[in-house]
Amino acid sequence: MPEIKVTPLGAGQDVGRSCILVSIGGKNIMLDCGMHMGYNDDRRFPDFSYVTQNGRLTDFLDCVIISHFHLDHCGALPYMSEMVGYDGPIYMTHPTKAICPILLEDFRKITVDKKGETNFFTSQMIKDCMKKVVPLNLHQTVQVDDELEIKAYYAGHVLGAAMVHIKVGSESVVYTGDYNMTPDRHLGAAWIDKCRPDILISESTYATTIRDSKRCRERDFLKKVHESIERGGKVLIPVFALGRAQELCILLETFWERMNLKAPIYFSTGLTEKANHYYKLFITWTNQKIRKTFVQRNMFEFKHIKAFDRSYADNPGPMVVFATPGMLHAGQSLQIFKKWAGNEKNMVIMPGYCVQGTIGHKILNGQRKLEMEGRATLDVKLQVEYMSFSAHADAKGIMQLIRMAEPRNMLLVHGEAAKMEFLKGKIEQEFSIDCYMPANGETVAVKTNPSVPVDMSVNLLKREMALGGPLPDPKRPRSMHGTLIMKESSLKLVSSEQALKELALNEHQLRFTCRVALQDPHSDSETLHRIYTHLKSLLKGYTIQHLPDGTVMVESIVIKVSSSAEDANAKILLLSWSYQDEDLGSFLSSVLKK
């Protein structure tokens, strides 16, 4: 029986370096190719030696699909394609294709230039890798080859995030990537049709949380920023250039407008501004409200938010600054942090997850004295706030997606084992489907039971449909008999007569003749007529004909009567039928013997 195999190389009971291998209908697909933020050694990337010990991956993979531009989903892509070696197609949406290389280059710079690592992918490798990318449009059915087709659905998590439906024959898998089931300030909600995949592979970052309403968190955020500004403090928001930054900008922009605030809001670095350009050009990927009004007012052309210059950091008075990177591990956000850390009026708001070892992680854990390079220590006096704005589906959202897609099996990745376990139980209970949560390197095999498509001759179909009565009644099953011809890869179902004709086979007639002797004083024709009336009363619902040439036909069974020359009363009944009427023929012969 055919089966689908799923093996996570990363993101199996873990968050980070998402990379999931799927084997379906003889095709091998890699879903995402990410890096792990928490490691600096080999564990940073998925273990591609699982696919092949030596040589390139091209021969072992039919395609690679990237769900969105976050590095934990695409960070290992140039390493995989250029250093391990893969030349096949890599699919991603247009916005992902646009933004992914920028983030990769950023990542490379930090790793190689700042940390001085060697043996890392180069700028040229990023470019070469991006050349292998084939852009995907939403809902477009892309034929990877004759059998494998993929289709992207809106996932909402970040600009250009997609879920993919992968189909070979009648087997299919859906991979969600990261998704969000509630629309936010700039993106819409994930959506999928009732595609009934054999397996739904879903992220489960918030497997156990039912998040409080987004509005509350937003109000909280605005309140904190506002209070800090009111008392003349400076607010630092370390962000990554794309994604949450835009959402928070829209939030602040509308708040500033409504409250008529005058304190300046700044963006650091050119990248963030460039990022806003992407949002403007890919406005069709944002939420309905922004799309509808973009001609009158482009939400990504901010009135109150201006470009930052490092000299502004020393300006007196309140201000809000968005600066990269998001974990305070390097760059402008760190510089500003050092300047502002000493003043308790100031505030830093961390809007996302921070990896261990970063300053962001330390201050969130309440560390108040930081050792800086050299011997200097930094006293952290400013207020530290954490606000999660990351857009993942919560438990409710995951259940909602299952209801939408109606999968036959469920597989959880991109989450913590303990939380997954809880959600798994809930899913199995509520939907009565199997739910898997393989660890990295562990394979799940799911048996599928595909039905076999065949081409049925319309004549036969119509004949069978007509037998079911004049009106088609879906509740009443109709029987059907025919011959299936299997020739190479084609399967045709035709009537037996047509099969003989198509295969140029001659029909072999098998006939039986049976003589029954009986005594009857009537003449031959009268005997025949008595048999006729007898059968007529016996066999209701059969066509019985009395033909003028002295035969009785029951369906196609011939009955003749002759009398022997010696004794006119000794009649011989001649009964003749073909093999196709075997049941009736044998029945008649036994009836007539009595």
Added chain:
Amino acid sequence: MKLYCLSGHPTLPCNVLKFKSTTIMLDCGLDTTSVLNFLPLPLVHSPRLSKLPGWIPKDGTMNLEKELKECAGRVFVDSQPEFCLPERELLDLSTIDVILISNYHCMMALPYITEHTGFTGTVYATEPTLQIGRLLMEELVNFMERVPKAQSATSWKNKDMQRMLPGPLKDAVDVWTWKRCYGMQEVNSALSRVQLVGYSQKVELFGAVQVSPLSSGYSLGSSNWIIQSHHEKVAYVSGSSLLTTHPQPMDQSSLKNSDVLILTGLTQMPTANPDGMLGEFCSNLAMTIRAGGNVLVPCYSSGVIYDLLECLYQFIDSANLGTTPFYFISPVANSSLEFSQIFAEWLCHNKQSKVYLPEPPFPHAELIQTNKLKHYPSIHGDFSSDFRQPCVVFTGHPSLRFGDVVHFMELWGKSGLNTIIFTEPDFSYLDALAPYQPLAMKCVYCPIDTRLNFHQVAKLLKEVQPLHVVCPEQYTQPPMTQSHRSDLMLELQPPPMPYRRCSVLNLPFRRRYERVYILPELAQSLVPTEVKPGVSIATVSAVLHSKDNKHTLQSVPKPPPVPPTKKRKRVMEEPPVAPKPLLSGAVPLEAFLATLQKHGITEVKVEETADGHILHLQAEDTLIQLEEDGTHIVCDNNEPLRTTLRDLVLRFLQKL
């Protein structure tokens, strides 16, 4: 399978395809050439137009002076312009299941079809087609509504009256069905029925038919459509282009192997080369400006204008036009320019890769930024204060009957310094200009129609090899004005099936196979036997389920034990009994005799006949006649023997 043809206009088609159990409308084109029979609607009071004399017939019998005005020997209807709608009587529009739109020019009649007709179906279109189509409809409504005309002329439509009128009014057809423009409410309601689709998306209709749009290369989001079931394929080609302009290139390969290809929307200017026309456009524009004149370009607010602006972007500096103001005036000018920049997915590769930088795909963004191109919703408001001459004005409507263009015709028509350059191919420029005669302004006609020409279409058809081609009758003969040009028509083998307005064509389809699904349980129970090398057969007895146009075959259920209490009520239907299969092959004599022997039948007398052998089983007094294509068992009163013999014979035969 039938095709109902509701429009006679080859580039503004409206056909209805009945395919399997679905009714599919292909496009919804609105023939606007009818407006040429009407007087222009001026934005500002025009003394010239209002003083035009009423038309008086020679014999003076009719009094239509109020409705008909005469200008330079032509007669015009003085009323709000009306459009020629797709035929609405040929079939019940409420039975239409879906409407497939191929591009934004071919959907302008949508509100007439979806509103007030009982239509309850779905409209499928791509996102650019919907958004730009909405803009064009809004513009049309705006043009009509901002200069309301009290008078509605209907007397001239009277058959007896119309007969007496001079041409072309006299020859106008179905004038009674002409309709005024719809309103915004109808537009919104019609467009709310649109469901968005992406290229190559497969949309299932009632499980019976799958439709899929393909890039057609003509305009933003323009598509051809594939309508197919598992065994039949119809390709609908409408407004396609092989030239490299801004849209994504045409997808040709997916059109292959169709049973029927419906071909519409070929170029209306088969002899005009678009590149040449573009060159002429630029040089005439530059010449006029240098001489101190103004240039008027009547155009639609989306489409070729993007290419014209791109061409000018490269041309402006080299032609020293850096200081000349370019104005684009339309109620939707801003929207059209903005929308063009956000559909990167639907653009050609070059433009697409620009957004990765990130830069706007069209250079008109830069023209606007540098203030070389300015856009206004109308001539009123800001425009009147910014207006500087000499200048270039792009504005609609290309028919010159309504929109801001009417104002510029009145303003600039009297000076020979000015030039009007026609770029849209939809209207005859002479007819368009007729109500403005006499005219001193220079006229240049460089129609740019990027749609397929006859040479390209012949090549395309050779490539994609449809079994049959259906096309408007206009394509099966050379154009009337160039009757000797046999290269300007379709010549195919077999010849294309022509249609005209109100035709109903029977499409040559023979449905021979239908896709059914054998459920796994049944599939496992089948026993295939090889009848020839590589060919196997299996007899199938199954229960057929048909639901939502999907057929599945299941195993015949075992008759459940009848509960004894319900014996009298025959609730259970008899389970269907499989009939005996047909047989094929032959029974070999020697092997058969050997088998008989094994079963204890030894006394066999074999007699050779012309066609085979007769076996006389002497002990049993039974005859078996073995022939190439038949076996006859004559056996009296010995049913066990007969069935044994039967089974032995069957061993040698294949069952079908």
